[in-house]
Amino acid sequence: MAAALVLVAGACSSSRSDEDPGGGDSTTGASADLPTDTFGDIESPCGAGDASGATEQGVTDDSIAIGYGDDSGYANAPGLNEEMGDAMDAMIEWCNGLGGINGRQIVGHRYDAALDNAAQVIVEACNQDFMLVGQGFAGDENMEADRVDCQLVSVPGFNLSAAAVNAPMRYAPVPFPVDLLSVARAELTLQTYPDATSYDFVGHDSSFVQVAEKRTAAVLESVGAEQAGCGVVLKSAGGDNYRALVQRYKDCGTTVLFDQGTPTPATFSFLDAMRVEGYEPTILTDATWYADSVLSANVDGLTEGITITMQFQPFENADAVPAVADYLSVMDQGDYTTGLLGMQSASAFLLWATAAKACGSDLTRQCMVNELSTVTSWTGAGLHAESNPAENEPPACALIVAVKGGTYEQVAPASQGEFYCADSSLETPKSSWGVDLNEDRIATTYLTDDVITPEG
Structure with a gap:
């Protein structure tokens, strides 16, 4: 969890960590390879x-x-x-x-x-x-x-x-405020993968992941996508009959899956069950999947083509x-x-x-x-x-990378390092906030008259 x-x-x-990022003792002072001015x-x-x-x-x-x-x-x-x-x-x-x-x-x-x-x-x-x-x-x-x-x-x-x-x-x-969501990810996803207008989630029993699923569903709905509602939820502790769950997706007819969870051995076992059952959906994920474990799991193409939507630049850029x-x-x-x-x-x-x-x-x-x-x-x-x-206010831009062999490659926008930007953000319903906000969008939970505010 x-x-x-x-x-x-x-x-x-x-x-996503390097196996040997430093390879030596810490030093003081700037070297020729470090940024200076x-x-x-x-x-x-x-x-x-x-x-x-x-x-x-x-x-x-x-x-x-x-x-x-x-x-x-x-x-x-x-x-x-x-x-x-x-x-x-x-x-x-x-x-x-x-x-x-x-x-x-x-x-x-x-x-x-x-x-x-x-x-x-x-x-x-x-x-x-x-x-x-x-x-x-x-x-x-x-x-x-x-x-x-x-x-x-x-x-x-x-x-x-x-x-x-x-x-x-x-x-x-x-920023990642409770009251605003960027629609850039949803718009770019539908431009890149038009079939995502009908999708479902790789459901998870974690309450935190379920919150993320609800927010993603809201922003996808705002750009015209509809959730299929196949009702599949993976147990975080494992032990599912993955082949039966895959069959539920096949019966449901969806060909695009969003996974808002994190890549775990149980998730990889589920991907393997998809392969055994001949089910090959487009799998769209968030930046939690920008991880060495996803590349290491790409044996015989297990994670090949899985896409990650990001608001940060990948190391490969x-x-x-x-x-x-x-x-x-x-x-x-x-x-x-x-x-x-x-x-x-x-x-x-x-x-x-x-x-x-x-x-x-x-x-x-x-x-x-x-x-x-x-x-x-x-x-x-x-x-x-x-x-x-x-x-x-959250970033209004995003890019998509995909697993290609043992690395990640940017697939959208086509030019490496560029972002796709949306014109606006989505205002989320107050029922999803979990807090009360004042007129300045500040949470009132611990707000006092003594907080430091900008002068002028």
Whole structure:
């Protein structure tokens, strides 16, 4: 279940790691292979300077303390989201090697919430950190009340709970609010696979996956697609009669299946049953399927042709997208795990660092809120589709990759590195929100009169 939790955080919530991303000890300072003056298509926010003053908790003349982390200590899924903490470690190392932020070195406090310990993490962070940056804690519902109470401004890698994704004092590089959905994925899917106007899900018994299925069904319905309703639900613990389930799909007549779950051995067994029964539907998935396990399972074509819709650039586009090459080079400083969630954390770091640089010596939480509230267009230097952190609006663009042998290839749009963009987002029904929002689309769950709001 833990892996499925991350799915709800966004369309880009996936983990794909290199077997040997670093191949050596961590080093300090920038090497010739690392980005220096720029990162992707933006000016580097890191470098020397003369900023000074102990302006806020965690800020001194020569340092800035930030908190971040993951759930890598979760016993049932060791290493859960560890690429997020690793990305922050690597980005801090890179930035400090260039001189820090206006000359202040970044002091990183990495936390392990281990899925169930977010409440303990926030107590530590509230007592020592300037801000939270690039974190991804699946149990963030348990920390939101304390985070808001101690005015700890956040630029997260992802949030998961309904109260957190529309929370105050929060500026996500890739927003995933409860009240808006991008229709780009649905439009691009139907353009690329016209048969998807009639589809069904590879159902899962996880409540988190079922939420994702409902949101996907809503956005597909908005562009004219209809769910067949075959009624197949896979047990997360396995033990299904897969051949019988495949026959239900065949009897139902659907030739397009969406899988909103994560690739597991049980899922691969189901794919094998499809092959044995001669059932060959088009299988469409989200970025959780952008994983090494999917490529490793592609024996005798088991996962060949499975498509993944993404709002981040795949690693395979590094030659066409400088930001991806820069991310990979930064991660190559040490024995760090790479992944799409890591790219989310890298984007969060760049967003935070850009605002922190603009604040100069006046590095306060108020200044950061002022700066972040003006960022209405953000691509993480080219790592992902354009989003609107200031107004908490999701990316309006997507691309599709497919399994081709032992790698992934972009299939839509046809030009490598390009996104398809929709004109609008879908407003979701209030019944699906799980929280009440005020007129500014801020969750009222933990909202107080003391939250830091933009000046002016």
